[in-house]
Structure formats: C-alpha cells, structure tokens
Amino acid sequence: MSSQAPSQRNQIHFKCVVLGNSGVGKSCLTLRFVRDEFTEGQETTIGAAFLTKNVFLEDANVRIEIWDTAGQERYRSIAPMYYRQAQAGLIVYDITSRDSFDGAKSWVKELQRKGERDTVLALVGNKTDLKDKRKVDPDEASEFARENNMLFFEASAKDATNVEKIFQEVAKKVPRQVQTKRADVVPLRGPGTNEPAAPKSAGKCC
Ligand code: GTP
Numbered sequence: 001m002s003s004q005a006p007s008q009r010n011q012i013h014f015k016c017v018v019l020g021n022s023g024v025g026k027s028c029l030t031l032r033f034v035r036d037e038f039t040e041g042q043e044t045t046i047g048a049a050f051l052t053k054n055v056f057l058e059d060a061n062v063r064i065e066i067w068d069t070a071g072q073e074r075y076r077s078i079a080p081m082y083y084r085q086a087q088a089g090l091i092v093y094d095i096t097s098r099d100s101f102d103g104a105k106s107w108v109k110e111l112q113r114k115g116e117r118d119t120v121l122a123l124v125g126n127k128t129d130l131k132d133k134r135k136v137d138p139d140e141a142s143e144f145a146r147e148n149n150m151l152f153f154e155a156s157a158k159d160a161t162n163v164e165k166i167f168q169e170v171a172k173k174v175p176r177q178v179q180t181k182r183a184d185v186v187p188l189r190g191p192g193t194n195e196p197a198a199p200k201s202a203g204k205c206c
C-alpha cells in the first residue's frame with residue numbers, strides 16, 4: 001500500500017506506442033487493457049488509434065496515452081510519427097508466428113536507430129492461449145529482450161493473461177523526470193486516428 005493518499009500522489013502521464021506486424025494482436029491487447037474487452041476477428045487498424053487509461057502506482061497516478069499503430073506494411077513509413085517522443089514502446093509478436101517474431105526484431109532495430117534513446121521498451125509475445133501452435137520459444141525471446149535491454153512478457157489478449165501487468169511494469173520503469181504534470185497534457189491527433197481528440201483548451205497561451 002502507498003503511504004500517500006491517492007489524491008496526493010503525483011499526477012503524471014506518458015506516451016506509449018504499440019508496434020508490431022499486422023495481426024499480432026496490438027489492438028486486442030490495447031482494448032483488453034483499456035476497456036477489458038476482446039473481439040474475435042478484430043478489424044485491422046487504419047493509421048493508428050489513440051486510447052488512454054489511468055493506472056495507480058505506489059508513487060503516482062499515471063495516465064498512459066497509448067498509440068496503437070497499424071501493422072500493415074503500407075503504414076510503415078508513418079510509424080516514426082508515433083514512436084518519436086514516446087517514453088515507452090511495446091513491440092508485439094504472435095507466439096504462433098515465427099515471421100512476426102522476425103518482424104518484432106526489425107522494429108527493435110529501427111527504434112534503436114531512429115527512436116528516442118531513453119524509451120522504455122517491452123517485447124510482448126501475444127496469444128499464449130494458442131500454446132499448442134507455438135512457434136517461438138520463450139527462452140529465445142527472453143534472451144533477445146535481455147540483450148536489447150527490454151522488458152519481456154508473454155500475454156494473451158483473449159484470456160487477459162499478463163495484459164494489466166505489462167502496462168503496470170512499463171509505467172513503473174518510465175523515469176519520472178521525463179513525465180509531465182497531468183495539467184500539461186495536450187491531446188494528440190494523428191492521421192487515421194480512430195478516436196477523436198479531446199476539445200482544445202480555450203485558455204490563452206503565456
Ligand atoms: P493490425 O491492426 O492489422 O496491425 O493488427 P493488430 O496487431 O492490431 O491485431 P488485432 O488486435 O487486430 O488482432 C488480429 C487477430 O488476432 C484478430 O482476429 C484477434 O481476434 C486475434 N487475437 C488478438 N489477440 C489474440 C489472443 O490473445 N489470442 C487469440 N487466440 N487471438 C487473438
């Protein structure tokens with residue numbers, strides 16, 4: 001239990017981008033976390049979707065601003081818009097698809113080359129409910145994550161295994177000094193965003 005009353009804790013927020021091949025379950029993981037929902041046959045994402053959720057940690061109330069990106073190849077060139085200035089990134093693969101694991105590795109390399117130096121990265125092997133069809137050894141994935149200084153989780157958006165934990169552990173690892181106060185949150189909007197941005201503040205600048 002925290003020694004601080006919930007209302008007295010720091011109010012902070014950070015941007016978390018979700019990347020990975022199409023069909024690995026990025027949207028399902030995000031929707032499981034934000035709304036505790038799962039849809040068989042979830043529709044492919046166009047551009048990106050923006051969702052938020054508050055989590056309550058020992059030292060802070062954290063608002064996680066999630067950019068669930070589109071994994072289809074045609075959207076690859078716009079991905080930097082979402083991972084730039086992200087304090088956290090989930091790189092997702094499907095444990096039943098070797099190809100998607102190779103895709104995750106390539107996302108990690110791209111973020112290391114072009115992303116922010118301090119982004120907290122987590123490698124997430126999704127669809128553990130399909131363990132009979134497993135093609136990616138968890139030890140191999142965990143080793144890859146360790147070598148690249150990433151957190152590692154296996155999860156299932158379908159049965160909710162580990163989904164809350166992924167975001168909680170990432171939130172704990174994001175350095176507090178790069179986060180800003182809740183009052184400073186500026187709603188973001190990108191092309192193809194599936195959710196409307198909040199209304200602009202009527203307040204004047206400076
Ligand atoms: P794009 O938006 O195209 O990049 O795909 P995505 O990574 O967002 O995948 P999405 O969440 O749309 O899921 C793709 C398919 O996998 C859908 O049919 C989901 O129902 C299914 N799916 C997602 N997560 C799981 C899971 O944990 N277990 C199982 N069995 N199926 C899942």
Ligand code: MG
Binds near residue numbers: 026044068069070071
């Ligand atoms: Mg999607």
